[in-house]
Every structure is written in C-alpha cells, then in structure tokens.
Amino acid sequence: MGDERTIKIKLTFGGGVEVLFSNKRNQTIALPAQTPASGTQPSRPADLRYLILWMSKNLLTDRKELFLDGETVRPGILVLVNDTDWELEGELDYELQKGDEVVFISTLHGG
Amino acid sequence: MGDERTIKIKLTFGGGVEVLFSNKRNQTIALPAQTPASGTQPSRPADLRYLILWMSKNLLTDRKELFLDGETVRPGILVLVNDTDWELEGELDYELQKGDEVVFISTLHGG
Amino acid sequence: MPLEDYKRYGRQMILEDFGLPAQLKLRSARVLVVGAGGLGCPALQYLAAAGVGTIGIVDPDDVDVSNLHRQVLHTSARQGWPKALSAKAALEAINPTLYIIPHITSLNSTNALPIISSYDIVLDCTDNPATRYLISDACIALDKSLVSGAAIRYDGQLSVYNLPLQSGGRGPCYRCLWPTPPKQEEIGTCEEVGVLGPVTGVIGVLQAQTAIQLVAELGPYASSETATPTLLIFSALGSPMFRSLKVRPRRKDCPACGREGGARELVERGEYVAFCGGVREDLEA
Amino acid sequence: MPLEDYKRYGRQMILEDFGLPAQLKLRSARVLVVGAGGLGCPALQYLAAAGVGTIGIVDPDDVDVSNLHRQVLHTSARQGWPKALSAKAALEAINPTLYIIPHITSLNSTNALPIISSYDIVLDCTDNPATRYLISDACIALDKSLVSGAAIRYDGQLSVYNLPLQSGGRGPCYRCLWPTPPKQEEIGTCEEVGVLGPVTGVIGVLQAQTAIQLVAELGPYASSETATPTLLIFSALGSPMFRSLKVRPRRKDCPACGREGGARELVERGEYVAFCGGVREDLEA
Ligand SMILES: [Zn+2]
Ligand SMILES: [Zn+2]
Numbered sequence: 001m002g003d004e005r006t007i008k009i010k011l012t013f014g015g016g017v018e019v020l021f022s023n024k025r026n027q028t029i030a031l032p033a034q035t036p037a038s039g040t041q042p043s044r045p046a047d048l049r050y051l052i053l054w055m056s057k058n059l060l061t062d063r064k065e066l067f068l069d070g071e072t073v074r075p076g077i078l079v080l081v082n083d084t085d086w087e088l089e090g091e092l093d094y095e096l097q098k099g100d101e102v103v104f105i106s107t108l109h110g111g
Numbered sequence: 112m113g114d115e116r117t118i119k120i121k122l123t124f125g126g127g128v129e130v131l132f133s134n135k136r137n138q139t140i141a142l143p144a145q146t147p148a149s150g151t152q153p154s155r156p157a158d159l160r161y162l163i164l165w166m167s168k169n170l171l172t173d174r175k176e177l178f179l180d181g182e183t184v185r186p187g188i189l190v191l192v193n194d195t196d197w198e199l200e201g202e203l204d205y206e207l208q209k210g211d212e213v214v215f216i217s218t219l220h221g222g
Numbered sequence: 223m224p225l226e227d228y229k230r231y232g233r234q235m236i237l238e239d240f241g242l243p244a245q246l247k248l249r250s251a252r253v254l255v256v257g258a259g260g261l262g263c264p265a266l267q268y269l270a271a272a273g274v275g276t277i278g279i280v281d282p283d284d285v286d287v288s289n290l291h292r293q294v295l296h297t298s299a300r301q302g303w304p305k306a307l308s309a310k311a312a313l314e315a316i317n318p319t320l321y322i323i324p325h326i327t328s329l330n331s332t333n334a335l336p337i338i339s340s341y342d343i344v345l346d347c348t349d350n351p352a353t354r355y356l357i358s359d360a361c362i363a364l365d366k367s368l369v370s371g372a373a374i375r376y377d378g379q380l381s382v383y384n385l386p387l388q389s390g391g392r393g394p395c396y397r398c399l400w401p402t403p404p405k406q407e408e409i410g411t412c413e414e415v416g417v418l419g420p421v422t423g424v425i426g427v428l429q430a431q432t433a434i435q436l437v438a439e440l441g442p443y444a445s446s447e448t449a450t451p452t453l454l455i456f457s458a459l460g461s462p463m464f465r466s467l468k469v470r471p472r473r474k475d476c477p478a479c480g481r482e483g484g485a486r487e488l489v490e491r492g493e494y495v496a497f498c499g500g501v502r503e504d505l506e507a
Numbered sequence: 508m509p510l511e512d513y514k515r516y517g518r519q520m521i522l523e524d525f526g527l528p529a530q531l532k533l534r535s536a537r538v539l540v541v542g543a544g545g546l547g548c549p550a551l552q553y554l555a556a557a558g559v560g561t562i563g564i565v566d567p568d569d570v571d572v573s574n575l576h577r578q579v580l581h582t583s584a585r586q587g588w589p590k591a592l593s594a595k596a597a598l599e600a601i602n603p604t605l606y607i608i609p610h611i612t613s614l615n616s617t618n619a620l621p622i623i624s625s626y627d628i629v630l631d632c633t634d635n636p637a638t639r640y641l642i643s644d645a646c647i648a649l650d651k652s653l654v655s656g657a658a659i660r661y662d663g664q665l666s667v668y669n670l671p672l673q674s675g676g677r678g679p680c681y682r683c684l685w686p687t688p689p690k691q692e693e694i695g696t697c698e699e700v701g702v703l704g705p706v707t708g709v710i711g712v713l714q715a716q717t718a719i720q721l722v723a724e725l726g727p728y729a730s731s732e733t734a735t736p737t738l739l740i741f742s743a744l745g746s747p748m749f750r751s752l753k754v755r756p757r758r759k760d761c762p763a764c765g766r767e768g769g770a771r772e773l774v775e776r777g778e779y780v781a782f783c784g785g786v787r788e789d790l791e792a
Contacts, residue, residue, distance in 0.1 A: 009744070012663065012786060014740055014742065015662065015740075025742070025745065074684075074687070075652055075686045075687045076685060076686075076687045076688060077516065078685070078738075078752075078754070080735060080752050080753075081756075083750065083751065083752050084752070084753045085752070085754045085755040087755040088755060089752070092751075095619070096664060102748075103575060103752065104707060105740065107658050107664070107684070107685045107688070108633040108635055108636065108657035108658065108662060108663070109546075109636045109655060109657060109659070109688075110657050110658055110659030110660075110663050111542060111543050111544055111546040111632055111634040111656065111657055111659075111702075111707060111708075125377065125455055125457065126377065126379070128456075129226045136459075136460065145261070147485065157432060179272040185402070186400075186401045186402045187400060187401075187403060189400070189453075189467075189469070190470075191400060191467050191468075194465065194466065194468060195467070195468045196465050196467070196468060196469045196470040198470040199468070199470060210416040214465075216455065217380070218372065218379070218399070218400045218403070219372035219373065219374050219377060219379050220349055220350065220351045220372060220374070220403075221349040221372060221373055221374030221375075221415070221417055222257060222259055222260050222262075222347055222348060222371065222372055222373050222374075222417075222422060222425075226572065229572045229573050230572050230573065230576060231576050232573055233576060233577070233701050233702060234576050234577075234701060234702070234703055234704065235572055235701070236700070236701040237660060237661070237701040237702070237703060240662070240701070240703075258662055264549070264712070267579045267708075268579065268704050268705045268708050269574060269578075271575065271579055271704050272576055272704050272705075281661075287511065287514045287515050288514055288515065288517050288518055290515055290556060290558050290601060291516050291518060291519050291557055291558065291601065292518070292519075292553075293514060293556075293557055294553065294556055294601060296551045296774070297600040297601055298600065298601070298602065298603050301571055314682060315573060315582040315583065315584065316579060316581075316583065316705040317575065317583065318583050322701055323605055330660075349782065367550050375522060375523070376522070376726065390782070406548035413757050414677065415521070416518050416520070416521040416523075416525070417518060417522070418519055418522060418552050418719070419533030419556050419557050420553045420557075420697075420712050420713070420716030420719065423549065423552075423708075423715075423716075424709060424712050424713060424716070425555050427549070427703070427705050427708035427712060428709060428748075429704030430705050430708070431703070431706070431708075431709070431743055434703070434705065435743065439746075440743075440744070441661065441744035442741055442744070442746055450746075452746075452747075454747075454748070454749075457532075458716055458720065458725070458726055459596070459725070459726035459727070460726075461735075461737075462737075462739075462749070462750075463713075463739070464558050464739075464747070464748070464749035464751070465747075465751070466746070466747030466748065466749070469648070477769065480672065
C-alpha cells in the first residue's frame with residue numbers, strides 16, 4: 001500500500017468540480033511525501049500548495065483556468081481538509097498527513 | 112491529554128440509549144489501556160468487552176438490565192465502532208484504539 | 223409515453239443515468255406505502271410526483287387535527303376522512319395519471335402477505351413496533367425490498383432491509399439488526415413523546431428517493447454498483463445531523479431470513495407482541 | 508393560545524425544549540421564502556404545518572407542468588396560476604390560521620430591501636445565481652439570518668449565512684464563502700440540467716427545520732449552545748449521502764459583510780451579473 005516516499009490522500013469533488021477531474025467524485029492518490037527540490041528551492045513536506053500543483057499536472061483533464069488561479073484554486077472553489085475549511089487550517093501551507101481527505105466543491109445554484 | 116495508561120474513546124448514544132447515560136448523546140472517556148489483572152486472568156489490552164463492563168460501572172446511571180445482557184449489550188442495542196457494525200469488527204474481542212468512536216443505538220419505532 | 227409526460231417528467235428524464243428507461247421503470251412500478259402519516263405523506267408526495275405508476279396506501283386511521291403539524295398531505299377540511307383516501311385525493315391532484323390504491327385497514331398477519339404480494343417495493347412508514355416486525359417478515363417471505371423509515375422526537379433512522387446485493391444475495395432484515403424490540407421503559411415509543419414535523423419530512427422524502435433509486439437502479443442501486451447495507455441516523459439536534467453506519471450482513475440464526483420458510487411461518491403464527499402494555503398503537507406515523 | 512392550537516400543535520409542543528414558548532415564537536415569527544419551486548414547496552409546507560404565523564412567498568412565475576415532478580405544493584389543476592398564489596392556497600388548506608403573503612415578483616435591487624425588511628428570517632429557495640448574491644447582500648444589510656438551500660441533478664447544499672454566533676457576532680455571508688460565482692462552462696447551472704425531485708425535497712425540508720430551530724432557539728441554535736457555520740452537502744448518489752463541513756468565519760475583506768454599509772451599497776448599486784449569457788433564469792427552483 002504505497003511506499004514511504006508517498007502518502008495516500010483521498011480527494012473528493014462536488015458541486016460540479018468533478019467534471020474537471022474525469023467526472024469522478026472520489027479518488028485516492030499516492031502523493032510524493034516531499035516536494036521535488038528545484039533550483040534554490042529545497043524539498044519540503046507535501047502541502048496543499050504542492051497538492052494543487054500535482055493535481056493540475058496529473059489529474060486535471062482540461063480547462064486549467066476553471067480550477068487554477070496562479071498557485072491556488074479559483075475563488076469559486078471551496079477547499080476543505082478533513083471536513084474543515086482550509087482557511088482554518090493554514091490554507092496553502094497546510095502540511096498533508098497520511099490519510100487526509102481533501103474536498104473541492106463549488107456552489108450549487110439550482111433548486 | 113491523558114497519560115499512556117489510558118486511551119481516549121468517544122462514545123455516542125442514540126435512539127433512546129442516551130437516557131441510560133445521563134441523557135448525554137456524546138461523551139469522551141479516558142479508558143484504562145489495559146484491563147486490570149484478576150486472579151488467573153492476566154491483563155489484556157482494552158477491548159469492547161472491557162469497555163462495556165467499564166461503562167456499566169462508571170457511566171450507566173441506572174437500570175443496568177436495559178443496557179446489559181451478561182457481559183454484552185442487550186440484543187435491542189446496535190454497537191458500531193467507527194461507523195461500522197461491531198459484528199464486522201470482532202464484536203466483544205475488538206481491541207480499542209486511541210480515538211475510536213463507539214456508537215450505541217436502539218431502533219426507533221415512531222414516524 | 224405521451225408528450226404530456228415528456229413535459230411533466232422532462233427535468234428528471236434529462237438527468238444522467240435517468241432518461242426514458244428509468245421513467246418507464248417508474249411508470250410500471252408498484253410501490254406500497256404502509257402508513258399515511260408523518261413519514262408516509264412526504265414519501266407519497268415524491269413517489270407520485272416522480273411518476274410511480276401504481277401506489278398503494280395502507281392506513282386504518284382518520285385524519286385528526288393533531289396530525290396536521292407534520293402530515294402534510296392532509297388538510298384541515300379533510301379532518302375525519304380516512305387517511306388513505308385523503309392521501310389519495312392529494313396525490314391525484316399532483317399527478318392525475320397514476321393508479322392510487324387505498325387500503326383502509328391496518329396490516330395484520332392475515333392480510334399482510336396478500337396485500338404486499340401485489341407490490342414490488344414496500345415503504346415502512348408506521349410507528350408501531352409490532353407492525354414493523356410483521357412488515358419485515360412479510361417482505362422476507364415475499365422477497366421484497368423494504369425501505370424503512372422511523373422518526374421520533376428530534377431523531378430519525380433510514381435503512382433498506384432485504385436489500386438486493388451484487389452477489390445475488392440479500393442484505394439483513396429488520397430482525398437481523400433488531401432481534402428484540404427495545405424495552406418499553408427505555409425509549410418511550412409508547413407514550414406520546416412528540417415529534418418535530420421536518421424530521422418525519424426528511425426521512426419520508428429520503429424513503430421516496432431510495433425507492434425511486436431502487437426502481438430506476440440509480441446510484442448505489444445500479445447493477446454495476448455495490449450497494450452495502452447501511453443505517454442512516456439523523457438528529458435535528460446533532461452535529462453533524464446525519465451519520466451513515468455500515469451494518470452487518472444477515473444473521474445466520476435469524477428466525478425470519480436465516481432459513482427457508484421461516485419468515486412465512488412467523489407471519490402466519492402472528493405472534494406480534496403488543497409491545498406497549500397490550501394497547502395497539504396508532505399505525506400512523 | 509386557542510384550545511384548537513393545543514390540539515393541532517400538541518405533538519410538537521410536548522417535545523423537550525419546545526413547549527408553549529417555542530410555539531408562541533413560531534406564531535409571532537415572520538419568515539420569507541424566496542422561490543416557490545422545488546426547494547420552496549417542501550420548505551413552505553413544513554413552516555406552515557408547524558405554525559409559523561406569517562409567511563411571505565416571493566415568486567414571479569406561473570405553475571407549469573414541468574414543475575410538477577418536484578414542486579409538490581402545486582397541482583395539475585393550478586397550471587398557469589402564479590406560483591405564489593398556488594402555494595398560498597395549498598398552505599391555507601393545511602393551516603387556515605396563518606397569514607400568508609404572496610409577492611408575485613422577482614426579487615431585485617429595488618424591492619429586495621423593502622420586502623425583506625418586514626421579515627425575521629429569509630429562506631433562499633431560488634435557482635438564480637444573481638438572486639443568491641442579492642439576497643445575501645440584502646440579509647447582511649438588514650441583519651437577517653439566511654437559510655440557503657440549493658439543489659441540482661443529484662446534489663444538494665444547505666447553509667445558514669449570517670448566522671448569529673454566541674460571541675455576539677455573525678457567521679460568514681454567501682460572498683465570504685463564494686466570492687466569485689462558478690464559471691458558466693463549469694457546472695451547467697444555466698442549461699437545463701435536470702434535478703431529482705426528492706433532492707430538492709430533502710434540502711427544502713431541512714431549510715424549514717433550520718428556520719424553525721432558529722426561531723424557536725432549538726438544538727445548536729439554543730442560546731446556551733455554540734452553533735458553528737457549516738455547509739451540509741448531500742448527494743443522492745454519494746456514500747455517505749450527507750457530509751457536514753466546517754466553514755470559515757467572515758472574510759475581513761468581504762465587500763458585503765467586511766465593512767459597515769458595504770452590503771447596502773452593493774444592493775443599491777444593483778450590479779448583479781446576469782451570469783448566464785445575459786438571459787435571466789427562472790427564479791423558481
Ligand atoms: Zn433476518
Ligand atoms: Zn461576507
């Protein structure tokens with residue numbers, strides 16, 4: 001079940017965000033536990049900033065602009081870690097733990 | 112937050128079982144991590160058998176016969192560990208882990 | 223299907239995995255709702271609106287003013303009507319094309335098998351422990367899925383008993399989960415304990431939704447999916463309000479589903495204890 | 508309170524923490540439901556049944572046959588009626604003692620403040636993104652709690668915006684959570700995408716329940732409790748079906764609730780984008 005260099009993360013999509021990710025509501029991924037070192041940037045433990053980058057490279061099927069806004073997600077998308085708004089958890093700097101579940105949802109307008 | 116000799120367990124009651132436990136739906140307890148040795152019985156890690164005994168001694172406010180049936184719970188009460196029926200988890204022999212949540216519920220008849 | 227039906231059901235027919243096939247399954251489905259009370263009213267509303275072609279309603283009682291805070295199909299003007307007829311009138315106003323069959327009777331060991339046998343799926347919307355065991359036994363005997371709801375005070379529960387599994391088998395019955403009823407002193411099922419209307423509403427609507435999904439083979443009930451037996455518990459006072467619990471498979475020693483013919487014997491023996499001091503409760507929820 | 512009311516509301520008045528005080532709070536409450544569609548119908552039913560004394564209904568549209576698979580207050584015979592009047596007729600049949608105020612109009616930047624100001628609590632049962640921002644801004648400007656529901660396809664969401672907190676402050680507004688609307692291509696809010704009736708039913712009933720609990724100060728909304736801002740998400744296809752998510756406090760830089768007078772300016776400026784290619788959507792859910 002994965003080696004020490006990756007951590008298992010559960011991803012959940014809702015409110016329409018799933019259409020950007022192969023229309024799957026749930027995925028479990030093996031995320032590198034450390035970010036790759038690059039130039040002057042040393043490696044660091046995987047955080048949400050890295051997860052979003054990783055997702056956009058590995059999972060996003062198309063239309064990056066509907067998910068990404070620079071290094072973060074579009075303001076129309078709410079991100080929750082283990083059922084809590086990421087704003088309460090440090091946002092992009094939150095360090096992911098094995099088994100964490102990250103939810104990406106968009107608002108629904110219908111009724 | 113508790114010493115090594117106890118483990119924190121969350122208890123949840125529903126469907127009327129809560130009236131046997133001070134009418135509280137949720138409690139967090141510090142359960143001894145090992146059962147006390149007694150006579151020929153050596154100490155063992157705390158399991159659901161021990162939790163039920165411990166609850167009946169420490170939490171049950173009255174009317175033991177509405178909760179207990181010998182060393183287990185009355186057949187009218189469903190026990191779930193981390194949202195799963197204890198029958199799928201080894202029942203009385205399930206060894207409790209730090210942070211486990213145990214739910215005790217009774218059926219509702221109304222409508 | 224008539225053009226009018228395409229207009230009426232269009233907003234659900236365009237759903238992914240729905241379409242004409244699901245609509246036709248609903249039209250040919252026969253669903254029995256036992257109890258036209260707090261749970262039965264919202265369940266019936268959404269079954270009828272969605273186009274379930276044949277709907278049976280079992281209820282022996284008349285509409286009383288004390289029902290109206292939660293039993294939303296009945297009206298002040300229909301006080302005194304049999305609930306099964308009041309509900310039928312309300313459903314025909316929503317959707318005149320359906321076949322609605324009122325059964326103005328309580329379910330008992332004599333009529334349970336003949337009534338249930340002519341339906342595909344049963345919704346338990348009663349509030350009577352004895353009737354809950356009877357309905358479950360009859361559904362086992364007749365191999366019907368049972369969408370069971372319950373609500374009291376601020377709490378509700380929802381489960382599908384005898385759920386068809388991908389393995390070809392069936393999930394547990396009511397007796398597998400609840401081999402003996404709770405004692406009277408424990409939970410006050412029998413006194414007048416009160417219930418918040420929307421609690422019955424939420425559970426009743428979810429019963430209709432589950433029945434629609436079973437009939438139309440949607441979501442967890444699609445043939446490609448593996449629906450697992452769960453118990454949804456709800457509390458209006460809880461935080462979170464909903465929890466989904468994974469429950470056991472059938473008990474091998476269950477007197478109803480554990481051996482061939484067991485359930486039918488139980489129904490025919492008819493020893494459904496009058497749990498509440500011998501006095502039969504109202505059937506209605 | 509008249510004896511008739513004790514009979515009608517008895518089964519909820521005997522609930523723990525309910526009683527006569529809660530019933531009187533409901534009777535004197537004024538609740539506005541914006542949208543008498545898929546969410547508004549079940550919400551209105553349970554508000555009226557429970558005895559909310561004054562209920563306003565905002566909807567500019569007429570009953571159409573395509574509504575009837577989910578908008579359970581309307582009937583085949585009332586096709587063509589303004590929904591606000593059809594809903595009023597249905598509610599008066601359930602509970603003739605209430606004061607039901609139809610507003611046959613869409614909410615806009617001119618009428619939002621005057622209409623909302625005469626109510627205590629607002630239910631957003633619309634399906635129009637522009638109206639959702641407008642209602643939220645108006646509720647911030649007027650300091651009203653907003654019980655917001657949404658449903659599309661198999662999915663639903665429920666949240667209380669501007670929730671009174673024990674600290675004396677208020678929870679986030681709609682803009683705090685959703686500062687910019689989703690793009691049109693992303694989620695198809697604008698095409699006809701379909702919705703399963705019971706999904707609107709579950710969310711609508713929960714909106715009524717939440718409003719009743721806010722008015723009667725029940726459960727998490729009791730003055731002794733600490734209600735925290737949450738977003739309930741629901742999917743009929745999900746397993747589990749419900750999840751409760753803990754959301755952020757107010758954004759300090761929110762243009763509506765982040766500074767005194769901001770929300771009123773937004774309403775008065777009235778620049779609510781017609782998100783869907785300039786065509787106003789149906790208000791009804
Ligand atoms: Zn069984
Ligand atoms: Zn705000």
